[in-house]
Amino acid sequence: MSKLIETIQSALAKQRAKRKKESRREAKPEQKKTNWRLVGEIMAGYRRYLVMASVSVILATAFAYAVPYVTSFTLDYVIQGIDSTTPAFLLPLLTRLGGREYFVQNLYVCGICLFVFTGMNCLFTYLRRQNVALASEGVAKGLRDRLYRHLEDVPYDYHKHASTGDLVQRCTSDVDTVRRFIQVQLMEIVRTVVMFTFAAAVMFTVNVKMTLISMAFLPLLTVSSFIYFRYVRRYFTASDEAEGALSTMLQENLTGMRVVRAFGQQKSEIEKFTSLNRAYRSKTLRLIRLLALYWGLSDSVGYLQIALSLCMGVIAVYHGTFTLGNVALFTTYVAMLTWPVRQLGRILADMGKAAVSLGRLDEILSAPVESEPGKKLEPDMEGDIVFDNVCFGYDRYNDVLDGVSFTAQSGQTVAILGATGSGKTSLVQLLQRLYLRTAGRLTIGGVDVNDIEHGPLRRNIGIVLQEPFLYSRTILENIRICDPCASDEDVYRAARTASVHDVIESFEQGYDTIVGERGVTLSGGQQQRVAIARTLMQKAPILIFDDSMSAVDSETDAAIRKSLLSLRRGGITFLISHRITTLREADKILVLEDGRVTQQGTHEQLIRQDGLYRRIAEIQDAVS
């Protein structure tokens, strides 16, 4: 009974929560085939636990079924002196103990047996759950770790197109669905089968006809529970959708509160909310009514089964083919069986979900990862960088870079000017092999970048993005993230070079201020400068500033560049900027228009040519 309430509650609450998450996702075609390869992989190493759990299930069930047998034995053998219902193999043993007399004198032995058997049942139940927990949590950890690492190893392009929310959702709730499947459903199925087999085996040896009568309704219960749980799914969906509509409206109302107020529409908003709130209530009520009907009816059927077996048992006893102990045993066994059977349909219906989740995880895990080059050359990273007719496009039809050629000599600073979409960012990203060029040749120190391993290549190229990402930890840890052993003094020096030391010191917790999602939000300019300090700590020969001082005022920009240059020796620096004051100091300036280098040279050269560079310079000159 209390199990019943619990089940209804959890059916309502958990499924609702889960569906809600699922429905937020875009509808994707469900994978029909369960990926057994993945199942095998994630289970590897945990089969032992599952085997132990299964053994525990069998032992626990054996003891669980032995408990009513003790009662039945006491009633028949001890109290009534009938030994026809006691298994033959036990009789010699019982006789040696002193037969019925012994038990009559020492009835407590039966009581102790009852306690011990229950205790053993409990012990093995515990062992089952322990092993299942070890297996399912282990599998979940394995899956999480694999997913995390895999998402780090997929190419840059993958992340550009994937939605973070969707990926996080998969990595958390789908993993959880798989975990729950192993922890709850898998074992519940095993348990139901074992219980059924045990009960049937014992009952059949006692009385075939009575067994058939006592199990008459069970197939009906199983089938109807399966049908019911499939049928009720759409009502769950309807209720979830109604809740979704309500949340959406609420969210819109809250985010648009200013509009609502400024237009004086509170009344109509309340009316809208009321009707959605009402719809949600009535849709959920319909679901609850169905649940009530099912649980009420199946409850009755279960009890009717017990009543039937009791009454037929009485008749059988009357005819002398059954005993008091048998009646007690059969009614107890039937009562023990009806519950798991009623649940079975739900478990089977839920199994489909685990398969869908597994399919979604497989989709992530089967995305190809970045490939390492065949050759593993280690060039002089301070050497010249040569772009020779380099082409690149995200797809076949649109070229982002269309035959870019230039040479950056060791020690030079190369500045790039170009509009959004002209290919500046792609150009520097090719250097780090975040993308693979589609044609041409790109060498560092004479070695093709495609022949350098990712690790050495990227470690030697420091890049600062326009909207840098800081990890959710302290500023100190962020700056020395590439060199965790660096001294605080080194970190301060880098921060001073990036003109951010004083800013950090002005925070209440200084360098120990936590930034990012769980901490303080830094302004765009502060983030950029912390990222610059972080990149400086990398001590890479090649540095790339991808418009990474756009949110910093021009004076600070100049100060940073000055202290940067004073530190630089060897290696090439790339600067992407719109500011002529920044660009003019470079040894070489590239003007990029629609994926082509239209002008290159020094400031003095370019200012004399008619072109984009001069136009921009004139505009900015006129003002400053």
Added chain:
Amino acid sequence: MYMPEEQDFAAKKIDWSVWKRLYQYALTHRRLFVTVIVALVFVAAFDIAYPLFTSYAIDHFVVPKTIDGLLPFALLYALMILMQGAGVITFIRNAGDLEMSIAYDIRQDAFTRLQELSFSFYDRTAVGYIMARMVSDTSRLSEMIAWSLVDVLWSLLFALGCIATMFVLSWKLALISLVVLPPLIFVSIKLQKLMLKYQREARKQNSRITGAFNEGIMGAVTTKTLVREQQNADEFGGLTGKLKRASIKSALISASFFPIIMSLGAIGTGLALTFGGAGVLSPETAFVGAVTAGTLVAFITYCTQLFDPIQQLANILAEMLGSQASAERVITLMDTNPDVVDTPETLKKYGGIMQPKPENWEPITGRVTFDHVTFQYKNGERVLSDFSLDVAAGQTIALVGETGAGKSTIVNLLCRFYEPSEGRILIDGTDYRERTQLWLQSSLGYVLQTPHLFSGTIKDNIRFGKPDATDEEVRLAARLVHAEPFILAQEKGYDTEIGESGARLSTGQKQLLSFARVVLKDPRIFVLDEATSSIDTETEQLIQNAITHILKDRTSFIVAHRLSTIRTADRILVIRGGEIRESGTHEELLAIKGYYYDLYTQQFCEDRTAASLGGQDKEDA
């Protein structure tokens, strides 16, 4: 963006006053409440009666080996089963109904409260937080309230009924078998609390994992460029290891719960069998006296069933502890009072938000006066001090200045989203506190920096401020702001569904729709918070035209970013540190070569550079 779920605060004690308040909601649905109780009494009574039926059958049919009277017995038994089934259906239906009704009421009350709360509340409360209170907390609480009623009632009835029946059948045997009851209760409660603690720990670790996944995915590119894949994966492995340990610990505690309780219960069953069995065998000498076989079986059944309700009751206590924080948060939300309130007198004359009396509203011509206005936030942060400004009806005022200078505060005060801490704001010479908020706001037009649209059709959105507008009026408004061409280009024209917050439209198009919305409302006072981000040149031009149209014949306040808008203003105010630093027309301000001059030239330069570079967004897909 994905928001990691909030962690529950750990409540140590149950605060009954909070629950009492929430149970008031259950009491308002008396019919449901009473039906649930009645149905439960029946169900519990039947649950208690079942072992008695078996017991009767054993004593009257099995032991004497007769089937006389079996048919009426079977029929009665079947009838009871069916009644019990009906009882179960009734209580589930009604308890479910109660749950949904409580949730409905709480949401309804909270939503109404949200419509009244002032912006000082919204400034300090994230939308995500409110959503969590309104959606998950209310569900959780209503579920708690309705079903805990069922649980507590059934458990108590069933437990007490079992115990009572046992005493009636044989009080000595009952005393012996129930020896285990006190430790059973004690252990149940202890274990439940322990379980709750470990579950919390596991949940906490779980939300960390979610956060870590989020960070790992958002920062994937940075991780690549910094070649930190291995370190990150190692750190993540540490986190998942912690989660694994916490989850296993939590699973082990809950795995041990049931066996411990059951074993304790088995002691009682064993005692019943030993002493009861003796009572059947030798009624004369047995300690408990004569016991029938049927009674013995019934006792064994009762003993094995009894730990169920006890476990259930312990569970409820734990659940209440677990939901305590939710309950407090919901109550706090409902107890929050708005700062800006209409006085009872004005409400009486002009009507509140639900029953406005527009027939009593004085028409607004549009003169706006700030009379020595000072504004400071509750935390004491002063944004405006002694600010005075007089704007004649129909004038356009441009507000420029840096972020945090106080421009938005001026606008918010004007809209009466906030009220002055000192001084007065006069509309047509009358302090606006002598009128209702709705009076002012129904004559107000407001376009936000990031346009906000509601789901529904384009038509619905345009007539948001004037729900009774005809289709013709809607079309006219759209035409006036040059939004009609793109609307007609949509699949279903004006009846196109916008999608959640206008996901399918470009920012520029959303702007135009929000202008059309204002035009249709035809407000006397217009407030525009211009967008900082640029949109494509073509739409930009359309927006400029729309703005020009709207500014005509109404008092307008513009938090301006676009030079073209600023230049045409009647008066430009440079706001710095909550004060007017420069004031005048475009030409006047350029002449004094102050802040405005710098701002203008810098922006001019940026605009021109951007224009020269041209290019389209191919890269930032």
